Amino acid sequence: MIEFKNVSKWYGNFQVLNNCTFSIQKGDVVVICGPSGSGKSTLVKTINALESIQQGEIIVDGIKLNDPQTNLPQLRARVGMVFQNFELFPHLNVIENLTLAQIKVLGRSKDQAITYGLKYLERVGLLSQKDKFPGQLSGGQQQRVAIARALSMDPIIMLFDEPTSALDPEMVGEVLDVIVKLAKEGMTMCVITHEMSFAKNLSKRVIFMDEGKIVEDCSKDKFFGNPDLLSARAKEFLSKILRNN
Amino acid sequence: MNLDFSFFTLNIISNFIIKGLLFSIKLTLVTLVCGLIIGTMIAMMRLSKFKILNYPALGYVVLIRSLPFVMVILWVFILIPLVIGKSIGSENSAYITYIVFESAFYSEIMRSGIQSVKKEQMQAGYAVGLTYFQSMRYIILPQAFRNMLPVILTQTIVLFQDTSLVYAIGAYDLLKGFEIVSKNFNRPVEAYLIAAVVYFIICFSLSYGVKLTQRKVQIAK
Numbered sequence: 001m002i003e004f005k006n007v008s009k010w011y012g013n014f015q016v017l018n019n020c021t022f023s024i025q026k027g028d029v030v031v032i033c034g035p036s037g038s039g040k041s042t043l044v045k046t047i048n049a050l051e052s053i054q055q056g057e058i059i060v061d062g063i064k065l066n067d068p069q070t071n072l073p074q075l076r077a078r079v080g081m082v083f084q085n086f087e088l089f090p091h092l093n094v095i096e097n098l099t100l101a102q103i104k105v106l107g108r109s110k111d112q113a114i115t116y117g118l119k120y121l122e123r124v125g126l127l128s129q130k131d132k133f134p135g136q137l138s139g140g141q142q143q144r145v146a147i148a149r150a151l152s153m154d155p156i157i158m159l160f161d162e163p164t165s166a167l168d169p170e171m172v173g174e175v176l177d178v179i180v181k182l183a184k185e186g187m188t189m190c191v192i193t194h195e196m197s198f199a200k201n202l203s204k205r206v207i208f209m210d211e212g213k214i215v216e217d218c219s220k221d222k223f224f225g226n227p228d229l230l231s232a233r234a235k236e237f238l239s240k241i242l243r244n245n
Numbered sequence: 246m247n248l249d250f251s252f253f254t255l256n257i258i259s260n261f262i263i264k265g266l267l268f269s270i271k272l273t274l275v276t277l278v279c280g281l282i283i284g285t286m287i288a289m290m291r292l293s294k295f296k297i298l299n300y301p302a303l304g305y306v307v308l309i310r311s312l313p314f315v316m317v318i319l320w321v322f323i324l325i326p327l328v329i330g331k332s333i334g335s336e337n338s339a340y341i342t343y344i345v346f347e348s349a350f351y352s353e354i355m356r357s358g359i360q361s362v363k364k365e366q367m368q369a370g371y372a373v374g375l376t377y378f379q380s381m382r383y384i385i386l387p388q389a390f391r392n393m394l395p396v397i398l399t400q401t402i403v404l405f406q407d408t409s410l411v412y413a414i415g416a417y418d419l420l421k422g423f424e425i426v427s428k429n430f431n432r433p434v435e436a437y438l439i440a441a442v443v444y445f446i447i448c449f450s451l452s453y454g455v456k457l458t459q460r461k462v463q464i465a466k
Contacts, residue, residue: 045368048372050368072371073376074374075374076371076374078374079372081369081372081373083365083369083372085365087363087365087368087369088369089369089383089384089388091387091388091391100373100375100383101375104379104383105375105379106374150373153373
């Protein structure tokens with residue numbers, strides 16, 4: 001469903017993505033990990049063209065991203081994205097956050113949008129908060145609203161960019177629960193995370209990045225079960241991060 | 246010095262002052278609304294990555310901010326009849342000049358307002374499929390406007406005071422009303438004293454209003 005072919009990207013002289021090739025099939029749950037500055041976030045943001053690329057090709061659901069003919073807003077509407085810092089719209093209440101793009105992009109009627117919105121709010125367990133403003137919610141609740149906002153667009157894939165790293169520790173669980181539930185329901189997703197136990201639970205596949213390159217792209221069992229088969233860089237990362245957990 | 250305010254009757258107020266006050270208020274409101282709309286467009290141009298939009302907007306703002314307001318008021322008043330061949334009257338000339346001039350100031354306010362919104366908000370707008378203009382309209386500008394509301398109102402108070410500069414082209418504003426009264430009764434000291442009190446009351450209550458909104462904006466954040 002998503003295909004990266006030899007994708008490279010530079011910020012000035014600095015190469016953030018170096019010849020990345022991989023693909024994601026429908027139903028895949030892929031965890032992307034790696035040290036900070038390795039290009040994970042940039043890689044994920046190229047999937048919905050929030051970041052442009054200079055070389056290579058990205059195909060999402062049969063549509064070439066770097067074709068100037070591509071209607072990017074329409075494509076982005078079908079790719080759900082959850083940000084590290086939630087990025088809810090602070091001047092709109094919860095239900096308005098969920099309905100804005102449904103109405104303006106998908107052309108749903110207001111009633112229809114609210115019905116969808118409430119359905120997904122219920123799924124993340126926040127139906128009772130529908131009239132509150134983002135500032136009145138806890139970080140964990142805000143992130144769950146952000147997930148519901150993305151889901152109410154009926155995305156074909158969900159992207160998570162470190163969805164729990166801006167949260168207080170006691171709120172991480174509630175957000176991870178929602179994501180795990182989604183994965184179990186068969187949602188295709190791509191998750192950047194440092195929560196290794198979560199990665200172990202959630203994913204079937206792990207992509208490890210370092211210095212803009214995809215160093216490992218393997219099954220979860222290989223990544224966590226057989227460290228001896230991994231590259232030195234991945235082994236070092238894994239041992240560091242597991243020691244911290 | 247003997248002060249005598251007896252000339253200042255209700256009759257005088259309704260005949261001379263109200264007319265001027267209404268024009269001052271109208272000029273302020275029209276300039277506020279048009280200036281904000283044009284200023285926001287200029288601000289968006291200035292923040293654009295396209296040089297063809299960026300440079301003209303920058304030039305406009307730099308030029309306007311470097312010119313004395315009274316000079317521009319006079320100049321437009323003289324220039325327009327030369328260009329279109331007939332006079333449009335001092336009041337219409339004032340509307341045009343004030344909008345042109347104040348747009349530059351409102352654009353600077355809106356520019357910092359837009360910059361005060363985190364750039365990830367724009368990304369969040371894009372991520373749910375909104376276009377650039379939709380993201381601006383529904384996400385960035387409402388937040389920019391809310392953040393800048395106290396500054397916009399403060400600028401508008403200054404604008405209200407500056408409406409008195411239309412004396413240069415003889416338009417009938419609040420100050421002109423008092424000037425006529427002072428000449429009719431030969432009581433300039435008293436008339437301008439009352440004018441000062443009226444300006445003070447209006448501007449002071451507006452500033453107080455600004456303070457209240459400032460507190461509200463801070464709570465909403």
